Amino acid sequence: MLKSLTDLYEEQLQDMYSAEKQLTEALPKLAEGASNADLKKAFRSHLQQTRAQMARIEQIFKMRDMGPGRKKCKGMKGLVEEGAEVLEESNKSAARDAALILAAQKAEHYEIATYGALRTYAELLGETEQARLLQTSLNEESETNELLNQLARTINPKAESSR
Numbered sequence: 001m002l003k004s005l006t007d008l009y010e011e012q013l014q015d016m017y018s019a020e021k022q023l024t025e026a027l028p029k030l031a032e033g034a035s036n037a038d039l040k041k042a043f044r045s046h047l048q049q050t051r052a053q054m055a056r057i058e059q060i061f062k063m064r065d066m067g068p069g070r071k072k073c074k075g076m077k078g079l080v081e082e083g084a085e086v087l088e089e090s091n092k093s094a095a096r097d098a099a100l101i102l103a104a105q106k107a108e109h110y111e112i113a114t115y116g117a118l119r120t121y122a123e124l125l126g127e128t129e130q131a132r133l134l135q136t137s138l139n140e141e142s143e144t145n146e147l148l149n150q151l152a153r154t155i156n157p158k159a160e161s162s163r
């Protein structure tokens with residue numbers, strides 16, 4: 001039952017853990033399906049980052065003497081399904097790469113929203129070390145989103161000219 005900010009914080013930590021876990025399964029497929037070498041590389045390096053982000057949440061679970069629970073993050077499930085749909089509905093092309101970038105950016109924005117809130121809750125609850133861990137992951141998500149923006153600047157025009 002949700003009765004306090006602590007409840008919300010712990011529930012959202014579990015939700016985020018599920019989201020990251022789903023991403024570790026989806027990112028290799030996105031890397032495989034991408035054509036552009038830099039985009040492939042971006043997905044692969046974000047997979048490594050995502051594993052480190054899961055480990056940070058595990059650290060927080062340990063500090064709070066709690067576990068990941070069994071709840072599956074529905075938001076990320078939907079976003080991962082959208083990425084899978086792109087792969088089903090296209091062949092390797094710049095247009096597919098553009099669509100994969102957008103699908104990935106939707107996931108990044110979802111993560112940025114949750115990590116931002118979690119970091120703020122941790123600060124309010126006086127959990128300085130947890131806030132620091134969450135801020136580190138939040139920074140990585142923002143950097144990934146910016147990298148995807150940069151890749152879109154070269155890939156989107158190619159998708160247009162290859163029509």
Ligand SMILES: [Fe+2]
Binds near residue numbers: 023111
């Ligand atoms: Fe993440």
Ligand SMILES: [Fe+2]
Binds near residue numbers: 046107108111141144
């Ligand atoms: Fe991410």
